[in-house]
Amino acid sequence: MFQNKKIIAIIPARGGSKGIPNKNIVDVCGKPLIEYTITAARQSRYIDMVYVSTDSLQIAELCVARGISVPELRPRELATDEAKTIDTLRHTLKLLNYEKFDYVVLLQPTQPLRLPYHIDEAIQLIVPGQRESIISVTKVSEHPVFMRSLDANGKLNSILNTNSTIRRQDLSTFYKVNGAIYINKVSDILNYDISLNDNEYPYIMDKAYDLDIDTEEDLNKFIQIQSLREKNNI
Template sequence: MFHDKKIVAVIPARAGSKGIPNKNIVDVNGNPLIVYTINAALESRYIDRIYVSTDSIEIADVCRAHGVEVERLRPQHLATDEAKTIDVLKYTLHSLQSQNEIYDYVVLLQPTQPLRSCVHIDEAISLIAAHEDASIISVSEVEDHPLFMRKINESGKLESLLQTSSTVRRQDLPIYYKVNGAIYINKVSDIVTQDISLNDNKIPYVMDKKYDLDVDTLADLEKLRWLLK
């Protein structure tokens, strides 16, 4: 609980994964990948309840073995490649409300961002104190500046992404951030009653980019194993 606000963390973990088979429970230095996110949530000072949304009995068993109960499996229509995370959140929160479990805020924690810690989670939650009605999202400074990025138009010519001159000293470049997918915080009432785009949450929680690793490929997985050593 934070400032008398009840907080539920939702960890989405479906079984299907094309790049890395069984990605959410693949072994990473002795632990299933999802366990790094479970441990961060368990160590949070402010999270009142952890809910893992999964369609997999195997994933559910792993979660139970590491201290998080999984009461029911996600329906199959929310476990396809086309299923949206926001719909999973809506379903989960409605299910909790039907059991008379009422929360003020939901924290979405994707298991593919395992370097995010309980400190990051609690620092992000603490932003609620100043932005009670706002939506919060974790971001990291970009590696490659968008001022030097181009797209090829229909005529085969390069076009700048930013409509400004790229003749500028690097030390004078404005800082740009990317959504890193590690932490999303929203009011439960907003999720269940509105059409929300999580990536458009407004209040930034800035994380050092050294903690930004989204495990999507085998190369990402090997990098994670190396970093955790």
């Protein structure tokens, strides 16, 4: 609970994955990948309840064995590549006694470097009536002014309509959504047509904690990082 507001965390975990089979439960240093996010949510000072939304019986059984509630398996239409996360949130909240929760924190299991204090710091940014939605971001190392897109004719085009002679020190700072933490009012999720990526206020994370597990290369990088963490008792 934070500022007398009850907070629920929902971890969406599909069973299917094209890049890494059974990605959400793949073993990383003796633990399934999803367990790193479950642990972070449980250790948050402000989260009151943790739920997992999944279409996989195997993931559900693994979570229940760890004391995490799985209300029911997610419908097939919410477990496709085209399904929107916002619809999964709505479905899960409606299964629960959502009226008793004020805010929902979405934690994707493919961002395992996020720690409990990141979640708590993001929640602390909530100011009822002023800042109702939070999204985690990291500063980009390469500024978009130096990036180009390739058109159908093989020609490079600038992404930003900016003077090409602008000095690097005069460039504004850009951030990317990293997918680690989303916070919204439960009532906004249920009653409005919103996109989580449109959350207005940032929680800025150091890029050292930004790793989205999508490929075997990402997974191997996380294994290396986690092995070092455990070696140094971090």
